[in-house]
Amino acid sequence: MEWAKIYGNIFTVKMGITTAIILNGYEAIRDVFQRKGALSSGRPYIPTLDFLHGKGLVCADYSMKQRAYREFTLKYLAKADIEKQTENEIDALLQYIRNTNGEPFDFNSTISSTGSNVIGSILFGGRQDYDDPNFINLVGSYRHAAELSAQASIQNFLPFLSFLPQCSEGKVAWNTFASHVKRLLDQHKLGYDARATRGLVDAFLHQFKEGDSDQKWLYTDEDLLANCQSLYLGGSETTSTTLTWGMLCLLSNPDVYEKIHAELDEVVGKTRRPSLADRPHLPYVNATLMEIQRCNYIAPFSLPHKATKDTFIGGYVIPEGTSILANYWSVFMNEDLWPNPREFQPSRFFDEYGILKRVETFIPFSIGKLL
Template sequence: MTLLQIAVAAFPDTPVLLCAVVVIFLLILWKQLKTNGLPPGPWGFPVVGVLPFLGTDPHLVMVGWAKKYGDIFSVRLGTKTTVVLTGYEAIRDVFQRKGALTSGRPRIPTFDFLHGKGFLCTDYCTRQRTQREFTLKYLAKADTEKQTEDEIDALLQYIRNKNGEPFDFNSTISATVSNIIGSILFGGRQEYDDPDFKHLVDSYHAASRLSAQASFQNFLPFLSFLPQCKNGNEAWNVFASQVKCLLDQHRLGYDPGATRGLVDAFLHQSNQGDSDNSFAFNDEDLIANCQTLYLGGSETTSTTLTWGMLYLLSYPDVCEKIHAELDEVVGNTRRPSLADRPHLPYVNATLMEIQRCNYIGPLSLPHKAIRDTTINGYVIPEGTTIMANFWSVFMDEKNWSNPREFRPTRFLDEDGNLKKIEAFIPFSLGKRSCPGETVARQEMFLVIAALVQTFTFHVPEGEAIPDPDGSLGLLYEPPRYRVCARPRD
């Protein structure tokens, strides 16, 4: 008797059983496809949805689906129904115009180390808004230019000490940017070769890399027991503990009459127990916001600057134009400052093109509908996940001719002045837009301008400039590369 015959013999009512299995499967499929007024979209499999079809470039796959289903469509990403927004108009309508209804935050298992606290992971509520507004007000008043320029001094000296020898640009700029956000938070910096500092920077790089390998747990959370998920979660916990150690050390020198950085400002607020807003400044939120700001202020800006140097290496003519503009406006007796920024349109246009051309966050962090919401005639039920495809904005031929071409002049008018392009939204829109936008813009300008003014860069002899092809993890990461720097005459 064959194994199949044994199996059939064990179930005398096999046809009934098979029918039951088919019916259950169809019920699961029907439930998955049932939209209840949601926008149409591609079919998927039970449980996993469309995840098997996304490949390594889901933002590109979703651009293709938008051509078939429209700028607003629905997919099943694992166990979650997700509405995907494509193009500037759809994203602006939902995130900005309807932001009060679409700025919730679902659980993101990758960020479970934040325990649902802080303004990144907290759902849209009074606590989240209070913390965000407090941070925005502090950053608007803080002298972040001085903190950035102090760190640029250290960066330039570090590069000079290399004496033209190759160094890893990715890790060097990560240390610089981490120190800048560390200075904004805590009021001090750390040496690049300090073991604790290197461990901190390495910890968030390792966590980002490992979480990319386990990103499926955000859509299939019941698989969190798998080794790659456990490894990713442990890596994030290491990063979180590193930042908490910094915070604990900082508290030892706390003085209610002094403000060394944003952490002290937060502590001042939390110590005002009779304040109307004191409920929003508890210890758990302080820890989560430190971890959030350190990660967000480090990883996003350093990734953008690493892409930036890669483009400058690949387009020496752009570098020469920046040299010429800096020489004319700033000269060589001082460093560029924020006061020079309005007079350096080509430098600004280049930075904008760097941000556009290989946008580091092609898919937004998930939002959540706070209440039943109507979008483009479709009913989006309360609790539905909403995601924006920002890649579709920056690669839209309606807004950018030859979008894959690196061309800073697209941001300049016929007179060479910087022009505003409405669809340029690298920091998102609405109530969940990046709270560090102003600081990041200033930081990128000061770092790039100082580097290009001071040095000429090239890859080491025998090494090729990598192609500008990224890989999608926590962010859209550039390839690693080394550079050599020679002081400009």
């Protein structure tokens, strides 16, 4: 953000052997990722995620296959009863907390299990017990790998440093995680029934086994595995980390959670849990969730994009293959958009009449075709 004050909102940084374009501010990000989405939606090679072999929703380069997978997944998620699966997992989480009998416990680790089970339910149609050794190993493996990735990220810009201990350990950790997901997928395939759809994996298998013959080449076992791993990677740890930061924000601002509690008591009552149908009637809860996402401590930068062709951006020619990174932190910590941006203030999402407002620059899930 300081460099942007000197060089403008679009500038070049040399990161090791990689040349990267940095986008600062909402207008620059929207111009490149949304208005020129097809020209900036490539995905460069990411060494720390080498276990995906350039496949899956996270690492696949922009192509017809990548677009087909994305569309297929979004269509399935739009029809799936994810709310019911989440409610079942909330019951399990609450019971786990009750069983601690008021003793301290690791909230982040527990909520990682919760997020992982929701993703697992979407993929496979079932959940695993928190004390299941295989499930503990799965959750532990991707948490450990995610921690090592931060230390090993230097190899994304200087690949020849892959011999460093943190890089080699990170590779082992990600391969361990990948093997746990493969085990789950292999077990699930043994119970496959063409007449039933237990989850996204079965929907994928139906398409592979019985879909349009002209499209079957899009659906391979390697791609299915990479997509399962990608969804665990993109949906579990990010969600649990966001919720952990949210818990910290609420504990640090008791006036906020008291208002949340009061609104829930008034709208929902104490005899049932909140549902998505209640969402329009819970403005303060919505504002708090948005403020938690605005304080985006888990992903201040986008995953790297890649120019698919020579592209004009902000008056500059960006050569094909150049990496492009969006600085989301520059949007959410912009004092012109969010006065006192480092303060936790759900009220910033209300207008002068106390009505929840739509804020165009609120982009917690990015904009355009890729994260």
